[in-house]
Amino acid sequence: xxxxxxxxxxxxxxxxxxxxxxxxxxxxxxxxxxxxxxxxxxxxxxxxxxxxxxxxxxxxxxxxxxxxxxxxxxxxxxxxxxxxxxxxxxxxxxxxxxxxxxxxxxxxxxxxxxxxxxxxxxxxxxxxxxxxxxxxxxxxxxxxxxxxxxxxxxxxxxxxxxxxxxxxxxxxxxxxxxxxxxxxxxxxxxxxxxxxxxxxxxxxxxxxxxxxxxxxxxxxxxxxxxxxxxxxxxx
Amino acid sequence: xxxxxxxxxxxxxxxxxxxxxxxxxxxxxxxxxxxxxxxxxxxxxxxxxxxxxxxxxxxxxxxxxxxxxxxxxxxxxxxxxxxxxxxxxxxxxxxxxxxxxxxxxxxxxxxxxxxxxxxxxxxxxxxxxxxxxxxxxxxxxxxxxxxxxxxxxxxxxxxxxxxxxxxxxxxxxxxxxxxxxxxxxxxxxxxxxxxxxxxxxxxxxxxxxxxxxxxxxxxxxxxxxxxxxxxxxxx
Amino acid sequence: xxxxxxxxxxxxxxxxxxxxxxxxxxxxxxxxxxxxxxxxxxxxxxxxxxxxxxxxxxxxxxxxxxxxxxxxxxxxxxxxxxxxxxxxxxxxxxxxxxxxxxxxxxxxxxxxxxxxxxxxxxxxxxxxxxxxxxxxxxxxxxxxxxxxxxxxxxxxxxxxxxxxxxxxxxxxxxxxxxxxxxxxxxxxxxxxxxxxxxxxxxxxxxxxxxxxxxxxxxxxxxxxxxxxxxxxxxx
Amino acid sequence: xxxxxxxxxxxxxxxxxxxxxxxxxxxxxxxxxxxxxxxxxxxxxxxxxxxxxxxxxxxxxxxxxxxxxxxxxxxxxxxxxxxxxxxxxxxxxxxxxxxxxxxxxxxxxxxxxxxxxxxxxxxxxxxxxxxxxxxxxxxxxxxxxxxxxxxxxxxxxxxxxxxxxxxxxxxxxxxxxxxxxxxxxxxxxxxxxxxxxxxxxxxxxxxxxxxxxxxxxxxxxxxxxxxxxxxxxxx
DNA sequence: AATGAATGAGGGTTCATTCAT
DNA sequence: AATGAATGAACCCTCATTCAT
Numbered sequence: 002x003x004x005x006x007x008x009x010x011x012x013x014x015x016x017x018x019x020x021x022x023x024x025x026x027x028x029x030x031x032x033x034x035x036x037x038x039x040x041x042x043x044x045x046x047x048x049x050x051x052x053x054x055x056x057x058x059x060x061x062x063x064x065x066x067x068x069x070x071x072x073x074x075x076x077x078x079x080x081x082x083x084x085x086x087x088x089x090x091x092x093x094x095x096x097x098x099x100x101x102x103x104x105x106x107x108x109x110x111x112x113x114x115x116x117x118x119x120x121x122x123x124x125x126x127x128x129x130x131x132x133x134x135x136x137x138x139x140x141x142x143x144x145x146x147x148x149x150x151x152x153x154x155x156x157x158x159x160x161x162x163x164x165x166x167x168x169x170x171x172x173x174x175x176x177x178x179x180x181x182x183x184x185x186x187x188x189x190x191x192x193x194x195x196x197x198x199x200x201x202x203x204x205x206x207x208x209x210x211x212x213x214x215x216x217x218x219x220x221x222x223x224x225x226x227x228x229x230x231x232x233x234x235x236x
Numbered sequence: 237x238x239x240x241x242x243x244x245x246x247x248x249x250x251x252x253x254x255x256x257x258x259x260x261x262x263x264x265x266x267x268x269x270x271x272x273x274x275x276x277x278x279x280x281x282x283x284x285x286x287x288x289x290x291x292x293x294x295x296x297x298x299x300x301x302x303x304x305x306x307x308x309x310x311x312x313x314x315x316x317x318x319x320x321x322x323x324x325x326x327x328x329x330x331x332x333x334x335x336x337x338x339x340x341x342x343x344x345x346x347x348x349x350x351x352x353x354x355x356x357x358x359x360x361x362x363x364x365x366x367x368x369x370x371x372x373x374x375x376x377x378x379x380x381x382x383x384x385x386x387x388x389x390x391x392x393x394x395x396x397x398x399x400x401x402x403x404x405x406x407x408x409x410x411x412x413x414x415x416x417x418x419x420x421x422x423x424x425x426x427x428x429x430x431x432x433x434x435x436x437x438x439x440x441x442x443x444x445x446x447x448x449x450x451x452x453x454x455x456x457x458x459x460x461x462x463x464x465x466x467x468x469x470x471x
Numbered sequence: 472x473x474x475x476x477x478x479x480x481x482x483x484x485x486x487x488x489x490x491x492x493x494x495x496x497x498x499x500x501x502x503x504x505x506x507x508x509x510x511x512x513x514x515x516x517x518x519x520x521x522x523x524x525x526x527x528x529x530x531x532x533x534x535x536x537x538x539x540x541x542x543x544x545x546x547x548x549x550x551x552x553x554x555x556x557x558x559x560x561x562x563x564x565x566x567x568x569x570x571x572x573x574x575x576x577x578x579x580x581x582x583x584x585x586x587x588x589x590x591x592x593x594x595x596x597x598x599x600x601x602x603x604x605x606x607x608x609x610x611x612x613x614x615x616x617x618x619x620x621x622x623x624x625x626x627x628x629x630x631x632x633x634x635x636x637x638x639x640x641x642x643x644x645x646x647x648x649x650x651x652x653x654x655x656x657x658x659x660x661x662x663x664x665x666x667x668x669x670x671x672x673x674x675x676x677x678x679x680x681x682x683x684x685x686x687x688x689x690x691x692x693x694x695x696x697x698x699x700x701x702x703x704x705x706x
Numbered sequence: 707x708x709x710x711x712x713x714x715x716x717x718x719x720x721x722x723x724x725x726x727x728x729x730x731x732x733x734x735x736x737x738x739x740x741x742x743x744x745x746x747x748x749x750x751x752x753x754x755x756x757x758x759x760x761x762x763x764x765x766x767x768x769x770x771x772x773x774x775x776x777x778x779x780x781x782x783x784x785x786x787x788x789x790x791x792x793x794x795x796x797x798x799x800x801x802x803x804x805x806x807x808x809x810x811x812x813x814x815x816x817x818x819x820x821x822x823x824x825x826x827x828x829x830x831x832x833x834x835x836x837x838x839x840x841x842x843x844x845x846x847x848x849x850x851x852x853x854x855x856x857x858x859x860x861x862x863x864x865x866x867x868x869x870x871x872x873x874x875x876x877x878x879x880x881x882x883x884x885x886x887x888x889x890x891x892x893x894x895x896x897x898x899x900x901x902x903x904x905x906x907x908x909x910x911x912x913x914x915x916x917x918x919x920x921x922x923x924x925x926x927x928x929x930x931x932x933x934x935x936x937x938x939x940x941x
Numbered sequence: 942a943a944t945g946a947a948t949g950a951g952g953g954t955t956c957a958t959t960c961a962t
Numbered sequence: 963a964a965t966g967a968a969t970g971a972a973c974c975c976t977c978a979t980t981c982a983t
Contacts, residue, residue, distance in 0.1 A: 027967085027968095028966095028967065031967090045371055046371065046372055047282055047283075047284055047368060047369070047372065048282075048285075049282055049284035049285040050283075050284040050372060052951090052952060052953085053952075053953060053954080054952080054953090062968075062969090063968065063969050063970065064953090064954090064969085064970070065954090065955080065956085065968070065969055065970065065971095066967080066968055066969075068953090068954065068955080069966095069967070069968075073953080073954080074952095074953070074954090129367060129368070131430070131431070132364060132367065132368070132426055132430045132431070133282060133364070133367070133368040133430070134282070135430050135431055135433075135434055136280055136281065136429075136430060136433055136434065137281055137282065137285060139434050142431060142434030142435055143434075143435075145431070146431070146435050150431075150438075154439070171456075173449065173452075173453060174449055176439035177439070177445070177446050177449035177450065177453070178449075178453060179439075180420060180439060180440065180446060180450070181420055181449070181450045181453050181454065184419060184420035184423040184424075185415060185416055185419035185420060185423075187423060188419040188420075188422060188423055189419075191367055191426075194371075195366070195367045195368070195370050195371060196366070196367070196370055196377060196380070196381070196385075198370075198371055199370055199371065199374050199377030199378075200377055200378075200381050203381075203385075204389065204411035204412070204414075204415060205415065210412070211412050211415060214408065214409055214412035214413075214416070215412065215415070215416045217408075218408060218412070218413060218416050218454065218457040218458065219416070219453065219454070219457055220457070221406075221456075221457040222453045222454055222455075222456040222457025222458070223453065223457070226461055263942075287976085287977060287978085288977075288978060288979080289977080289978090297943075297944090298943065298944050298945060299944080299945065299978090299979090300942095300943065300944055300945065300979090300980085300981085301942080301943055301944075303978090303979070303980080304942070304943075308978080308979080309978065309979090497946085497947095498945095498946065501946095515841055516841065516842055517752055517753075517754055517838060517839070517842065518752075518755075519752055519754035519755040520753075520754040520842060522972085522973065522974085523973080523974060523975080524973085524974090532947075532948090533947065533948050533949065534948085534949070534974090534975085535947070535948055535949065535975085535976080535977085536946080536947055536948075537975095538974090538975065538976080539945095539946070539947075543974085543975080544974070544975090599837060599838070601900070601901070602834060602837065602838070602896055602900045602901070603752060603834070603837070603838040603900070604752070605900050605901055605903075605904055606750055606751065606899075606900060606903055606904065607751055607752065607755060609904050612901060612904030612905055613904075613905075615901070616901070616905050620901075620908075624909070641926075643919065643922075643923060644919055646909035647909070647915070647916050647919035647920065647923070648919070648923060649909075650890060650909060650910065650916060650920070651890055651919070651920045651923050651924065654889060654890035654893040654894075655885060655886055655889035655890060655893075657893060658889040658890075658892060658893055659889075661837055661896075664841075665836070665837045665838070665840050665841060666836070666837070666840055666847060666850070666851070666855075668840075668841055669840055669841065669844050669847030669848075670847055670848075670851050673855075674859065674881035674882070674884075674885060675885065680882070681882050681885060684878065684879055684882035684883070684886070685882065685885070685886045687878075688878060688882070688883060688886050688924065688927040688928065689886065689923065689924070689927055690927070691876075691926075691927040692923045692924055692925070692926040692927025692928070693923065693927070696931055733963075757955085757956065757957085758956075758957060758958080759956080759957090767964075767965090768964065768965050768966060769957090769958090769965080769966065770958090770959085770960085770964065770965055770966065771963080771964055771965075773957090773958070773959080774963070774964075778957080778958080779957065779958090
């Protein structure tokens with residue numbers, strides 16, 4: 002439930018005091034600070050329109066320092082994407098493993114919680130970033146597919162198929178169902194970093210509410226009407 | 237329809253003036269050719285990463301000519317977006333006006349046909365473009381909202397609400413329902429121009445099938461189970 | 472006999488007058504003007520220490536213009552070396568072909584005249600340039616060998632061997648003789664563009680005189696004392 | 707006769723504090739190691755194209771340490787050149803002082819041995835370095851002239867003039883003769899560090915042989931044919 | 942109207958030098 | 963004395979835009 006987000010980095014950390022190992026400690030934190038800055042700017046302005054010096058300045062260092070940690074702007078982009086997506090899929094898998102309820106509940110919980118977390122965190126921007134930049138940097142595509150799309154697809158597809166096999170869900174193509182479930186979530190993330198910034202007054206302004214409604218609608222469409230209504234199991 | 241021409245300086249003008257006409261027609265089509273070229277390249281590489289000269293070359297003219305028609309690269313971007321989105325919304329509204337069937341059928345037909353057309357056409361790329369560039373060019377946001385988001389929302393929301401009022405649909409918040417219906421369609425368009433190019437072997441490789449499945453799932457979730465099942469009306 | 476040197480380019484050619492085809496004519500001359508500027512600066516300061524903008528400014532154009540004609544600074548270097556060495560070897564070969572006198576006279580004339588021309592012209596700087604830069608740009612080595620070293624060696628070696636066969640010269644290894652003849656000439660060129668600039672008062676300050684003395688000394692060491700003294704044939 | 711190469715290893719054997727001694731010895735040798743590294747790299751790549759950090763790394767120290775011993779990269783260059791040229795001229799003068807034979811023999815021995823040593827040692831690279839960098843660092847010129855060119859010229863010029871006065875040599879301008887003798891030797895050194903690295907298969911690949919042939923040719927050209935053949939004195 | 946040569950500000954990257962540790 | 967993280971000026975190269983033809 003707790004988001005392991007990077008705490009806000011302070012650009013002017015302890016100038017005079019506690020200077021003993023400050024030198025080393027800074028070095029250890031620099032890459033993450035640069036990645037955070039880069040993510041924010043790449044998501045906001047796009048990769049090409051972001052100047053390397055801006056990234057450095059936002060991370061509180063000078064232009065040259067950026068290049069001590071990343072060989073080029075492009076490598077920084079790749080690192081940014083890699084860093085933000087790797088850990089989260091595993092977290093979702095864990096949640097699925099030890100879940101008690103029905104398939105519908107499992108689906109609802111996983112999607113609601115996992116996506117809520119992503120949406121709250123900076124990682125949500127990665128979707129916009131990948132969408133905008135894959136065609137210019139095809140190496141990103143392969144990584145994103147291997148690390149994000151396929152595991153996610155597999156995880157959710159398995160739940161759907163289990164529900165079908167158990168007679169809980171209607172017999173529908175699992176891959177399409179997963180897309181119907183997930184694509185609006187991705188759009189929510191994308192929206193948060195594009196139109197959502199410019200036009201906050203809108204139906205997507207309360208994403209948590211939409212997630213709930215979306216799950217209700219989809220699970221209602223997915224479950225068999227008969228014996229075991231997923232959202233109100235008999236006592 | 238004809239553009240005001242400067243007097244023909246061609247000394248050996250043919251009597252029928254077929255060449256002159258071809259020339260004049262070229263001139264009239266220039267802006268559209270430039271817009272087409274710009275759309276393709278902006279969608280592919282992003283606005284900042286596309287060089288003005290590339291656009292010109294793809295349109296078959298020289299760099300300087302581009303600036304005869306558009307004052308700057310940014311104005312070209314704005315024209316591109318405006319041009320591709322204006323007409324399509326009206327077409328959808330027309331279809332809704334004289335539709336015979338139930339609300340579910342109406343919804344299915346409108347969504348299936350309208351989005352299929354968009355997905356097939358170049359206009360699908362505009363979604364990726366808007367997503368990637370709104371934050372850099374906020375004027376785009378307002379236009380896009382006024383011309384695309386709001387009309388679309390109003391149109392579909394009205395159908396949903398009519399269905400609810402008619403007892404055909406469950407009583408759900410219309411705005412969320414519309415989003416559940418539409419956001420995956422938008423993602424389909426985005427996908428076509430980003431990941432879909434890099435990784436064609438995938439579940440979204442047959443978008444028409446997905447659209448069908450998505451509509452089935454959503455309409456099943458939307459309709460009341462009782463008297464009038466939308467997808468199989470009693471004779 | 473006449474040096475086909477590039478005339479001094481005027482950086483501000485005819486601003487108002489004769490503007491008809493000035494545009495095109497400039498374009499045709501630009502590459503040569505840039506090559507001249509680049510040669511002068513590369514020879515003076517070395518390749519790495521010369522800024523591309525300096526080259527452009529010396530050629531009377533802006534930084535960007537340089538890159539309209541040469542893809543990179545390195546390509547400019549390669550073009551500079553190629554351009555200055557190709558034609559001169561052929562000129563020497565011509566002179567050898569239709570020479571009337573003895574081998575000693577032939578040798579003296581070829582070396583004296585050819586090297587005097589090179590020494591007077593800007594091309595002399597190429598030797599310093601090649602010496603300083605081959606190890607950084609190995610492609611230069613192959614070109615220089617194929618186009619300069621080997622043809623020169625072959626040309627002069629053939630004369631020496633002819634002289635030996637005719638009983639005019641002592642029987643010495645021709646390659647070493649050629650080096651004894653030629654290496655001081657190369658050094659003369661190098662000197663002109665390195666130490667010679669800093670310390671003009673010196674024994675090499677009159678290179679023509681040195682060339683004469685060098686030829687006399689070497690030909691005296693080369694010729695057989697007996698029947699036909701090359702530099703003073705009997706009546 | 708003895709090569710004043712990198713100085714000796716250790717005069718001080720100490721009881722007990724071996725590590726401290728090693729450390730101290732390292733410290734004493736640091737400047738020389740840095741000079742060696744700098745010479746090698748400056749000769750190979752040129753001054754401007756050599757990074758200070760490369761020099762440090764090749765000497766086995768860190769970037770900062772270099773600046774403990776040399777105030778700037780340029781001062782390092784000057785030290786490199788100074789250090790390699792000072793001692794050798796004196797060695798040649800010694801050899802001349804106590805030489806028994808004729809002037810021709812003296813000339814041959816001095817040139818052959820001195821230049822062979824230089825050519826074998828790292829010092830040979832200094833010629834290339836001076837040639838390439840004097841114009842950027844004019845202070846080098848004065849030093850090089852005072853310490854290398856003039857002493858060498860004086861030394862050899864004196865021998866030649868002595869030979870002329872003794873009736874052993876023809877009456878030629880001594881400065882030109884010295885140049886004819888010496889310039890090819892300089893070129894040999896230069897060649898070793900420029901083209902010779904790229905194209906080893908060549909007539910200069912056996913420099914010792916060339917030196918012999920060059921001396922034979924030049925001394926033959928220099929000596930009077932008559933009473934006292936220099937290279938085969940009668941018993 | 943169309944061209945394309947020319948410009949020069951701008952951005953990615955390098956590297957000599959400094960300084961806190 | 964030694965390190966190596968950090969800096970920022972400098973340089974190569976690009977590209978939106980202009981303008982003479």
